[in-house]
Amino acid sequence: MDKLHMNRIITTIVLTAVFGAALAPRRVSAQGLDPTDLLKPARNTWPTYNGDYSGRRHSPLSQINQSNIQQLSLAWVLPLQSVVLKSTPLQVNGILYFTTPDNVWAADARNGRVIWHYFRESKGDHIGHRGVAMYKDWLYFETPDCHLISLEAKNGHVRWDIELADPKLGYFSTMAPLVVRDHVIAGVSGDVTDIPGFLTAIDPATGKVQWRWDTEPKPGEPGAETWPQGTDAASHGGGMTWMTGTYDPSVDLIYWGIGNPNPVLNGDIRKGDNLYTCSIVALNPNTGKLAWHFQPSPHDTHDWDAVQTPVLFDDEYNGVHRKLLAQASRNGYFFVLDRTTGEHILTSPFIPTNWAKGIDSRGEPIPNAEKEPKPDGVLVSPGSDGATNWMAPSFDPKSGLFFVSSRRIWSIFYMTADGKPEGWAGRDRNLWANSILEAIDYLTGKVRWQHELGDGEGVAGILTTDGGLLFTADNTDNLLALDPLTGKTLWHVPMNARMESSPLTYELDGRQYVLTLIGNVVYAWALPAGGRT
Amino acid sequence: MIRNTIIRNMTHLLKPVVLPALIGWALSPMSAFAVKPPPLSPEQRASIERGKAQFKSSCGFCHGDDGTGNRAPDLIRSVILNHDEDGNLLRPVIRNGRVDKGMPAFATLKDSDIADIVNFLHARAEAAEHSASVPGDYPIAKLLTGNAVAGKAYFNGAGGCAGCHSVTGDLAHIASKYAPVDLQQRMVYPAGQDRRTAKVTLPDGSIVEGQLRVADEFTIAVVDHDGWYRSWRRDTVKAEINDPLAGHRDLTAKYSNADLHNLFAYLATLK
Numbered sequence: 001m002d003k004l005h006m007n008r009i010i011t012t013i014v015l016t017a018v019f020g021a022a023l024a025p026r027r028v029s030a031q032g033l034d035p036t037d038l039l040k041p042a043r044n045t046w047p048t049y050n051g052d053y054s055g056r057r058h059s060p061l062s063q064i065n066q067s068n069i070q071q072l073s074l075a076w077v078l079p080l081q082s083v084v085l086k087s088t089p090l091q092v093n094g095i096l097y098f099t100t101p102d103n104v105w106a107a108d109a110r111n112g113r114v115i116w117h118y119f120r121e122s123k124g125d126h127i128g129h130r131g132v133a134m135y136k137d138w139l140y141f142e143t144p145d146c147h148l149i150s151l152e153a154k155n156g157h158v159r160w161d162i163e164l165a166d167p168k169l170g171y172f173s174t175m176a177p178l179v180v181r182d183h184v185i186a187g188v189s190g191d192v193t194d195i196p197g198f199l200t201a202i203d204p205a206t207g208k209v210q211w212r213w214d215t216e217p218k219p220g221e222p223g224a225e226t227w228p229q230g231t232d233a234a235s236h237g238g239g240m241t242w243m244t245g246t247y248d249p250s251v252d253l254i255y256w257g258i259g260n261p262n263p264v265l266n267g268d269i270r271k272g273d274n275l276y277t278c279s280i281v282a283l284n285p286n287t288g289k290l291a292w293h294f295q296p297s298p299h300d301t302h303d304w305d306a307v308q309t310p311v312l313f314d315d316e317y318n319g320v321h322r323k324l325l326a327q328a329s330r331n332g333y334f335f336v337l338d339r340t341t342g343e344h345i346l347t348s349p350f351i352p353t354n355w356a357k358g359i360d361s362r363g364e365p366i367p368n369a370e371k372e373p374k375p376d377g378v379l380v381s382p383g384s385d386g387a388t389n390w391m392a393p394s395f396d397p398k399s400g401l402f403f404v405s406s407r408r409i410w411s412i413f414y415m416t417a418d419g420k421p422e423g424w425a426g427r428d429r430n431l432w433a434n435s436i437l438e439a440i441d442y443l444t445g446k447v448r449w450q451h452e453l454g455d456g457e458g459v460a461g462i463l464t465t466d467g468g469l470l471f472t473a474d475n476t477d478n479l480l481a482l483d484p485l486t487g488k489t490l491w492h493v494p495m496n497a498r499m500e501s502s503p504l505t506y507e508l509d510g511r512q513y514v515l516t517l518i519g520n521v522v523y524a525w526a527l528p529a530g531g532r533t
Numbered sequence: 534m535i536r537n538t539i540i541r542n543m544t545h546l547l548k549p550v551v552l553p554a555l556i557g558w559a560l561s562p563m564s565a566f567a568v569k570p571p572p573l574s575p576e577q578r579a580s581i582e583r584g585k586a587q588f589k590s591s592c593g594f595c596h597g598d599d600g601t602g603n604r605a606p607d608l609i610r611s612v613i614l615n616h617d618e619d620g621n622l623l624r625p626v627i628r629n630g631r632v633d634k635g636m637p638a639f640a641t642l643k644d645s646d647i648a649d650i651v652n653f654l655h656a657r658a659e660a661a662e663h664s665a666s667v668p669g670d671y672p673i674a675k676l677l678t679g680n681a682v683a684g685k686a687y688f689n690g691a692g693g694c695a696g697c698h699s700v701t702g703d704l705a706h707i708a709s710k711y712a713p714v715d716l717q718q719r720m721v722y723p724a725g726q727d728r729r730t731a732k733v734t735l736p737d738g739s740i741v742e743g744q745l746r747v748a749d750e751f752t753i754a755v756v757d758h759d760g761w762y763r764s765w766r767r768d769t770v771k772a773e774i775n776d777p778l779a780g781h782r783d784l785t786a787k788y789s790n791a792d793l794h795n796l797f798a799y800l801a802t803l804k
Contacts, residue, residue, distance in 0.1 A: 166612070166615075168615045168616050169612065169615050170615075170662075192662050192665065193610065193615075193661065193662060194610050194661075195610075232602070232606070232607060232610075236607075236610055263664075264665070352786065354786070370790060375675040375676075376675055376676050376677075376678040376679075376794055377676065377714075377717055377793065377794075378790060378793075379721065379785065379788050379790075379793055381786070410721075410722070410785050410786075412717065412718060412721065412793075414667045414671070414714075416664065416666075416667055416668075416671065417664065419599050419601065420597070420599070420601040420602075420607075421664075422601060422607075422609055422610065422661035422664065423661035423662055423663075423664040423665065424664045424665035424666075425661075425664050426664070426665075426667070427664075427665050427666050427667045428667075429667055429714070429718045430724070431718065431721050431722035431724065431785060432722045432724060432778075432781075432782060432785070452750075454749055474749060474750075475749075476747060476749040476752075478749065478751060489750060492751060494751070494752075
């Protein structure tokens with residue numbers, strides 16, 4: 001092809017792109033969500049599971065702040081006939097969308113009135129549900145029998161319904177998908193049986209699979225050497241994609257935490273690091289191609305999935321601009337990585353742990369074989385429920401503090417299997433736990449402050465705002481607002497029910513709302529008259 | 534992460550999964566164990582036992598005696614077993630074989646033999662699915678790896694146990710009171726009822742003592758010696774909390790594997 005011809009083609013493409021975009025009718029209705037809006041969410045929305053692509057759960061809203069927090073009161077309450085709410089609602093154009101297993105509700109974000117309720121009974125695991133994703137006028141909802149369903153956002157009518165994976169093999173799903181451009185990125189759950197995990201991108205219009213990234217490499221692929229050769233270990237190796245990942249448009253990579261390997265508590269038939277289980281991976285959102293990986297728990301035998309939110313933020317350190325990713329991982333370690341390259345920057349424990357012999361040159365903890373589950377029992381911290389779990393962390397870019405709902409937790413781990421281990425092949429018995437809200441300085445990994453949350457295992461997520469507030473709940477069921485710089489309590493309300501979800505905030509009609517889902521009730525908090533005096 | 538039962542078609546062995554039970558798990562966030570299937574009838578047990586022997590003699594050479602694979606694939610994880618209902622998929626394969634894959638036909642097996650094999654395989658898959666637990670009848674032989682003499686020395690010495698406990702007093706016959714695995718767990722930390730007490734000094738100087746009910750940063754509450762619940766704002770009173778299990782918490786991080794198993798071996802002698 002000659003150069004002139006080439007230039008003409010390029011000119012045609014560019015003109016088509018420019019004018020095509022300008023002339024094309026805006027296909028999103030007034031109530032819909034254009035995927036480009038996700039790049040910089042408006043103050044009046046909460047359009048993804050984590051509020052934005054960064055996973056920080058930090059809002060720039062400041063109408064509710066330290067000076068007026070004592071006036072915070074209820075704007076509305078929505079009690080539901082439901083199991084406990086564990087989802088984070090989306091809020092788009094004044095409508096909330098939230099879930100429990102088998103159920104989606106749309107409600108008026110100004111007053112809590114239910115607009116519609118979708119129910120689809122299913123078999124499968126009903127342990128919890130995190131929420132939906134939205135693309136234009138459509139919602140995306142995963143089910144306990146591992147289907148992905150697209151609903152009309154205006155009325156909850158089903159557009160299409162596809163099976164992501166075979167529920168009879170033990171697959172189910174709980175997560176809220178992530179929309180990146182024209183991709184609905186969906187994960188799967190299930191580690192009772194020895195099934196392989198994957199992440200998949202689905203066409204939002206048609207439900208067709210665009211790509212699938214398997215969490216275990218195929219024989220001959222990079223990473224396959226971390227599994228036994230010539231056995232079926234990798235093809236039954238677990239690695240579920242339980243939680244919603246994050247996305248950086250500037251490097252065009254999605255970041256996902258990957259679950260634990262199978263058999264869960266017995267690694268005898270899967271000697272090796274078992275990539276990409278218990279890993280943080282960076283993938284191309286168009287192709288699902290792996291860019292880099294980092295493994296918080298090589299060869300895990302304690303159910304410490306690494307699915308906690310990979311939180312994205314930037315810094316200037318010694319005059320160098322860096323794009324970072326941080327995770328407070330279930331295994332008790334806090335990690336900071338360069339999210340462009342995956343290069344390791346920092347590893348630091350955030351609770352007392354006893355399972356690692358040290359940190360290797362890659363920054364990954366080196367598991368101590370003496371702390372693997374044994375038939376006669378081994379004392380390990382953290383227990384399998386983890387130093388943290390699915391509760392959302394938060395990051396405040398102004399203070400540089402990473403907040404995590406953490407636990408000191410001890411268990412005795414037993415490897416119970418006789419013969420070839422399959423499934424869990426063992427279990428730990430919990431001894432005791434107490435919970436602490438921690439603020440971690442990402443530059444040093446040191447814990448800046450701790451706020452005791454009480455005995456037992458906390459399950460509340462965290463929201464921070466530019467109002468100088470951190471919202472969470474304690475183990476005696478108080479809803480709390482803390483000072484993020486000190487951890488001091490500024491405000492509390494005894495709710496007498498567990499918050500097993502993560503708070504969110506948005507502004508409507510000039511009034512800032514903080515939403516907390518506690519037990520099976522949605523509470524919307526705001527200042528009287530929106531703070532106007 | 535968090536687990537639960539899968540959708541399994543075992544209508545011949547099990548009742549269908551009960552939805553209220555699933556909702557119960559959902560309410561219990563972090564420790565959802567797979568619900569135990571209902572107990573098997575004597576007939577079902579007998580069928581599984583016959584199936585085990587039949588499987589071993591007819592199938593074990595290739596698939597492993599327990600069905601987890603040898604020269605031929607692991608059947609417990611197989612798609613066909615997990616989709617099978619009452620042998621509808623397994624029976625034709627056993628009967629006709631898969632000659633193209635090198636599996637011979639077992640034409641001479643009786644229908645009842647095949648039914649027994651099917652029940653055995655489903656029971657094996659069920660066991661793997663419910664392997665996320667340490668059963669109460671976990672065998673003591675697996676736990677008894679320590680040295681009771683060393684355990685006694687630890688009890689009276691480094692462990693500091695004798696400071697609060699007596700093997701002829703509160704711990705007399707302790708090994709007869711608990712299943713072995715429960716004893717080991719309780720030895721490190723006897724969770725359950727809150728045993729903490731509190732002494733609360735009120736603004737007028739009077740003192741209320743009782744069983745602690747609430748102690749967070751806002752409230753202190755006790756059940757007093759008359760059985761009445763009483764609560765105060767935390768910042769209006771002085772409260773001294775006594776936790777008799779504090780020593781257990783402190784010791785948890787200090788046990789070596791050997792300490793743990795030696796001490797258990799010692800307590801296990803206290804029949």
